[in-house]
Amino acid sequence: MKVFHFHFGKEGGAERFFVNLINSLAERGVEQTAFIRPGRLWRPEIDQRIGVYEKVWRRISLSRFFLEAKLKRLIQQQKPDALMAWMPRGARFTPNYPGGVKLARLGDYPLRLDYFTNIDVLVCNTPGIAERVRELGWKRRVEVISNFTNIETAPAIPRKNVNTPANAFVVLGVGRFVRRKGFHTLVEALEGLPDTYVWLVGDGEEHENLRAEAQNLGVLDRVRFLGWQKNPAPYLAACDIFCMPSTHEPLGNVILEAWGSGKPVIASRSEGPSWFMRDERDGLLFDIEDAKQLRAALLRLRTNPQLMQQITDGGRATLDTQFSKQSVTDAYLKLFASGPNARSQAAGKAVAMS
Numbered sequence: 001m002k003v004f005h006f007h008f009g010k011e012g013g014a015e016r017f018f019v020n021l022i023n024s025l026a027e028r029g030v031e032q033t034a035f036i037r038p039g040r041l042w043r044p045e046i047d048q049r050i051g052v053y054e055k056v057w058r059r060i061s062l063s064r065f066f067l068e069a070k071l072k073r074l075i076q077q078q079k080p081d082a083l084m085a086w087m088p089r090g091a092r093f094t095p096n097y098p099g100g101v102k103l104a105r106l107g108d109y110p111l112r113l114d115y116f117t118n119i120d121v122l123v124c125n126t127p128g129i130a131e132r133v134r135e136l137g138w139k140r141r142v143e144v145i146s147n148f149t150n151i152e153t154a155p156a157i158p159r160k161n162v163n164t165p166a167n168a169f170v171v172l173g174v175g176r177f178v179r180r181k182g183f184h185t186l187v188e189a190l191e192g193l194p195d196t197y198v199w200l201v202g203d204g205e206e207h208e209n210l211r212a213e214a215q216n217l218g219v220l221d222r223v224r225f226l227g228w229q230k231n232p233a234p235y236l237a238a239c240d241i242f243c244m245p246s247t248h249e250p251l252g253n254v255i256l257e258a259w260g261s262g263k264p265v266i267a268s269r270s271e272g273p274s275w276f277m278r279d280e281r282d283g284l285l286f287d288i289e290d291a292k293q294l295r296a297a298l299l300r301l302r303t304n305p306q307l308m309q310q311i312t313d314g315g316r317a318t319l320d321t322q323f324s325k326q327s328v329t330d331a332y333l334k335l336f337a338s339g340p341n342a343r344s345q346a347a348g349k350a351v352a353m354s
Contacts, residue, residue, distance in 0.1 A: 002080040003336055005034040006090035011228055012176055013253035014107045015042050017147045018086060023047045024148075024329045030336070033074070035093075041230055071095065082336040088115035101338050106133070108250045109271075113138055121335060125251050128271050143335065146276075147253050148325040151260040154233035162199060162224050162238075169196045169302055172239035172263075174232050174254045175246075177204030182245035182268060184210060188291035189245075190219045193298060197222045199239060201229050236261040241301060241308075246270045247288050255283075256323055259315035264308050266297050276322060280307070282314035 005022060009015050019042050022032055026047040034046065038054040046052060055067055075083075075097055085091035085104040094102055096118045103121040109132045116122065121141040124130040130142050159166050171190075175181045183200060187210055190198050200210070200223065207225065214220040229235065232254070236242065242258035242265050249270035255277070258265050265283040267273035277283045284301065286293035301308045 001029070001082075001333070001336055002031045002078055003033075003082045003084055004075070004078075004080045005032060005084050005086065006093055007034060007036050007086040008089045008093075009087060010037070011041055013174075013257075014087070015040070016257075017107075017149070017253055018042075019045050020148065020150050020325075021329070021332065022050055024325055025332065026050055028329060028333065030333070033078070033080075035071070041228065068093070068095070075099075081339075084336075085119065091115045091119055094118050098340055100340055101336065103335060110136065112136065120340075121338075123332075123335070126272060126275055128275065129250060143331070145328060145331045145335075146323060147251060147256060148323050148328045149253065149256040149260055149319075150325075152231070152233040152257075153261075154231065154237055156238035157234040159238060162226065164197050164199075164224065165195075167195075169193075169241075170199060170239045171196065171241045171243050171298060172199045172201065172235055172258075173243050173245065174201045174235075175244075176202055177206040177210060179206055180246060180248040181206075182247050182289065184213055185245040185268070185289050185291050185294060186243055187214050187219065187223060188217065189294040189298060190214075190222060191217045191291075191295075193295060196298065196302075197224065199224045199226055199235060201226045201232050201235055203228050232257070233261065236263055239263060241266060241298065243294070243298075244268065244270075244273065245294060249273065251276075255315075256319055259319040262312060262316065264301060264312045265315055266294065266301070268294075276318065278314070278318075280311065282318045283311050 007018050026049045033051040035053045072095060079099055081100045083094050083097055083102045085094045088110060091104040092115050102119050103123055104116055104119045105123045106129050107125050109129055113136050121143060122133050123143050123145050125146050127144055130144050173183055173186050186198055190196060214223045236258055242263045244252050244255055244267040246268055249272045251272035255265050267277060267283055267285055268288045269285050279285045284297045286297050
C-alpha cells in the first residue's frame with residue numbers, strides 16, 4: 001500500500017499525532033511519502049522509511065506551479081492508493097487524482113468547505129467536527145477517527161533546572177500561546193495558591209500578554225515560560241498536575257499524553273474534554289475562563305491524594321480503551337484500501353467514540 005501525505009502545519013499536538021500515525025503506518029508496512037514545510041522541529045522523529053519532501057507551499061506563487069507539476073509526476077509514477085491531506089491547507093493542494101481515495105483529516109471545526117473540492121472522505125477526530133461539516137452541507141463520506149498517543153517514559157527534568165523548589169506543587173500547561181488556549185485563566189488561577197508553580201511549555205503571540213498578566217497579579221515569580229520543547233515528556237514526568245484551560249479545544253491530544261504519563265488532568269469544558277472526559281472519573285472539569293473554579297479544582301486535588309489517584313487511574317483506563325494505537329491505525333488502513341469509489345460508500349463506524 002502507498003500513501004501520500006500533505007501536511008503544512010507548524011508545531012503542536014496535531015503535528016505530534018501526524019508523526020505518531022505515519023510512523024505507526026510505516027511499522028505496518030505502508031509505503032509513504034510526506035510533503036511538509038521545511039525546518040519543522042519534529043522532522044527528525046519521522047521514520048526513516050518514509051520519503052519526505054520539504055518545500056514551501058504557497059497558494060499564490062510561481063514556485064507552486066513547479067511543485068504541483070512535480071507532484072503530479074510523482075503520483076503518475078508511484079500510483080498511490082491514497083492521498084491524505086492534513087487540515088484545510090493540505091486539502092487545498094490535493095490534486096484530483098482518480099486512481100485512489102482522497103481524504104482530509106480535520107482536527108478542528110472548518111469555516112467552509114471549498115478547501116475540499118477534490119476530497120472524497122472527511123476524517124474528523126471528534127463527533128462534534130463531523131456534525132459541523134454536515135451542517136455546512138458536506139454530502140460525501142464522513143468518518144470519525146480519533147487520535148492515539150505514543151506512551152513515552154522519560155526521566156523527570158530536575159526542578160532546579162527550571163528554577164523551581166523541589167517541594168513546590170507544579171501545574172503544567174502545553175501548547176501555543178494564543179488566546180484560545182486559555183493560559184490566561186491558568187495564570188489568573190495561580191493567585192491565592194501559595195507554593196504552587198505554573199510551567200508553560202510553548203510560545204506564541206500571547207507570550208508578552210501572559211507575562212504582563214502574571215506581573216500584574218503578583219505571580220510572575222511562580223510562572224516559568226519554557227519555550228517550545230521537542231519532547232514535553234520530561235516536563236510531564238516532573239509536574240504534579242496537567243491542566244488544559246482552553247476556551248476552544250476540538251480534542252486535546254496532550255491530555256492523552258498526560259494520561260499516558262500517569263498524571264491527573266484538569267481541563268475546561270471545551271469541546272474535546274467535554275466529549276471524552278468524565279468529571280471526577282478520569283479528570284476534573286471547570287467552566288471555560290472561570291479562574292475561580294480552576295483554582296478550587298487545583299486546591300481540591302492538592303489536598304485530596306485519594307481523588308488525585310482516582311482520576312489518574314481513570315485517565316489511563318480511558319486512554320487504553322478509547323484511544324488505542326492499533327484501532328486508530330486499523331481504521332486508517334481500512335480507509336486507504338477503500339479505493340477511488342470511497343466517496344459513494346456509506347460512512348463507516350466511528351473509532352474511539354464513547
